[in-house]
Amino acid sequence: MKKFNRFLSLTFLAILLSMSVSVMGQGPLTVDVIQPDNSGIVWVIGETYTISWMDNLTNGVNIWLWDPNKSGGAGYQTSALATNVSGSTWTWDMSLYTALTPGTEYHIKVESYTSPTAYSNIGADFALVYELGHAINIVQPDVANISWKRGTTHIISWEDSDYIESVNIYLENSAIAIPGGTNTGGTNWEKLLTSSAVTGTTWEWDIAANLTEDANYKIRVQSNTSSTVLDRSANTFWITETSGVFNEIYQPTSATIWAISTDHLISWRDEIEEPVYLYYSSDGGTNYTQIGTTSFVGSTYVWTTPVNASATARIKIVSSDDDAIFIESDVFTISDVVGSVSAIYQPLTTASWTLGTKHLISWLDNLEGTVNVFYSIYTGSWSAWTAVIGGSNVTGATCVWDIPTGLTTGNNVCKIRVESSIDNTVGLDSDPFDLTLTTGTFVDVIQPSVGGIVWARNTSHYLSWDDDLLAGENVDISLCKYTNSTDAIGTETSTVSLFTDVVGSTKVWPIGTTAAGYYRIKVFSHDDPSTALTDYSTSTFTISTSVGNFITVNSPNGGENWLNTTTHWIAWDDDCVNENFDIILYEYTSAGADVANYPLATDIGPGSAWEWTIAQLPITSTNKFKIVVKSTLGPLPTDISNGFFYINPFGKSVTSIGDIAGDIAASVVIYPNPTSGQFSVSAPGNITKVEVRNLLGQVLYSGVETTIDVVSYDAGLYIVNIEVEGQVIAKKLFIQ
DSSP states (O other), rough: HHHHHHHHHHHHHHHHHHHHHHHHOSOOOOEEEEETTTTTTTTTTEEEEEEEEOOOOOSOEEEEEEEHHHHHHHEESOOEEEEOOOEEEEEEEGGGGTTTOOOOEEEEEEESSSSTTTSSOOOOOEEESSSOOOOOEEEEEEEEEEOOEETEEEEEEEEOOOSSSOOOEEEEEEOOTTTTOTTTTTTTTESSEEEEEEEESSEEEEEOOOOOOEEEEEEEESSSSEEETTTOOOEEEEEEESSSSSEEEESOOOOOOOEOOOEEEEEEEOOOOEEEEEEESSSSSSSSEEEEEEEEEEEEEEEEOSSEEEEEEEEEEEEEOTTTTTEEOEEEEESSOOOEEEEESOOOOOOEEEEOOOEEEEEEEEOSOOOOEEEEEEEBBBBBOOEEEOOOOOOOEEEEOOOOOOOOEEEEEEEEEESSSTTTEEEOOOOOEESSSSSSSOOEEETTTTTEEEEEOOEEEEEEEEOOTTOOOOEEEEEESSSSTTSSOOOOEEEEEEEEEOOEEEEEEEEEEEESEEEEEEEEEEOTTTTTOEEOOSSOOOEESOOOOEEEEESSSSSSSEEEOEEEEEEEOOOOOTTOOOEEEEEOOTTOOOOEEEEEEEEEEESSSEEEEEEEEOOOTTOOOEEEEEEOOOOEOOOOOOOOSSOOTTOOOOOOOOOHHHHHHHOOESSSSBBBSSEEOOSSSSSEEEEETTOOOOOEESSSSSSSEEESSEEEEEEEEEEEEEEEEEEEEEEE
């Protein structure tokens, strides 16, 4: 009976449409640019491309190019690319347009040959380039601290995405003039190749002997045909009289405190063949005095510190061949006291030491005698210093601490002190660090820890985590509820223990009847929950009464004009397995304010389409509407139309609601869309032909079937033409 009623409804609609067509005649003339009409298109000047469009004009079309670089301001080219073109495609040979300037705001206009101002359409902006994806990237010299000697030969190398094209190589210096160079009023540069360009990706450079010693040189590699395609060295390099560089000074460092008139080792690393000079400064490097009277070979020197103290001491090491090549130490201290403890290396503030284990305490000092080592525990305030077992009268700079059991554990609860055994006012305290009951250092929740996870009630799921806890030390798991979703976690409202003393790194969780909402999983050490060995899911996840993750409303989805009392398909996509759906009509004012909603259907399905005969609802014809589809198990998943559609009173004149062809077009539905297997076509009338075309205008399918298999089609955008009651309706189909 339902099918018979539907047949009568469709027959009545077909008669109505036929009558309206006989009154109105042919639908409006339209032009729709298909190619280029999607963002990101890049065309190469000099190549050939296809421009395509759709129209229902009786005559041909003109094709124009909008040029943002056109002389006198942006505008269309002086003459059309083509005029009175028939069909729906035209091949543009850009070898005739090589004078075009590369840019990003070009577009194509297709217009009626006979009525250009009445019927036209503009495609999306696209880019023109000389070479697609062409780029140059300098490899050598492109790291810091390179030093090349005058009169030697070195390789310049680069990466080039177009190996056929030749390049020019330039030497640049922003600080000094280059002999034989040009542009001396600004950036000084010299073309290293004067006769021809270089092909390939390497070139041997014989460095001229007359180049000025300086640290500000750079290499530029530039396309010989496209001057905008180039790269410069990321770092400057030296041209010097020496063949190497200094790498690092090991001693002294910023933490160094040396006593006056004592012997200490200056040490460094370099790549220099010639001898070096050593210098000392007491004012942070403003004035230097030479250490010794001659240069010497090597990378260490035993230095007797001066008799005067300095809090801003500094060492400088200089090449004996080139005084422009040098390295300076950090500022350090020369003290007039017997000595000091300058640094505690172990424990660091990030340390986490376990009770009952042994750990190395290490430090740096220049004390004359032995040291004593102590610890202090924080229990609301720091306790008195207690001697570390084995830490009395220590010679050297290390001792092993066998940590007692029974100490207070937690974050930042312990400090170490190293002090002179002769003078307890000379010493140093470490930063606070952690004591734990556990041997582990981390717990990391893996599942669920990504955004967007939805788990249904009465299903089971794996919880998983990673940790470095030793065998026998297990974890506890809690469920924490939050006020907000993944993007804004919000406030934790409750915590429930799920499991205790769990072995391994996975656990199956039967969700059961846990209330729907937003949650995170908390995993923490069972032995020592007071420490930092705790981790939460990175994002919240959702517990839902539905097993589905999404619903996508496809029709109506914005712009449709439907007559009251007529029948239309409401269609959607979803991943809800064996679930039914509720459909709700939302009404809005013309200004977009939500004024009412009407339940249209409850507990329908399962399926992805529902036939709706519009009833005489208490609606205002000037208002607009959206459709909501949601799982009956709700509240998630759910979806609402992207845009507004319109319901007009039955019998309203076509001049006030739009032409009949537009009403048919709004009622034609293709679903699912996007698809990867097949799609179906539905329309309020007799479908006499279905045609699928690609963006080049090629017909891939033509027939009367309303369910078409597209599994063999490439992913992308396609045009589907549906012939209904003498009208051809074009729809866009997305194939995944």
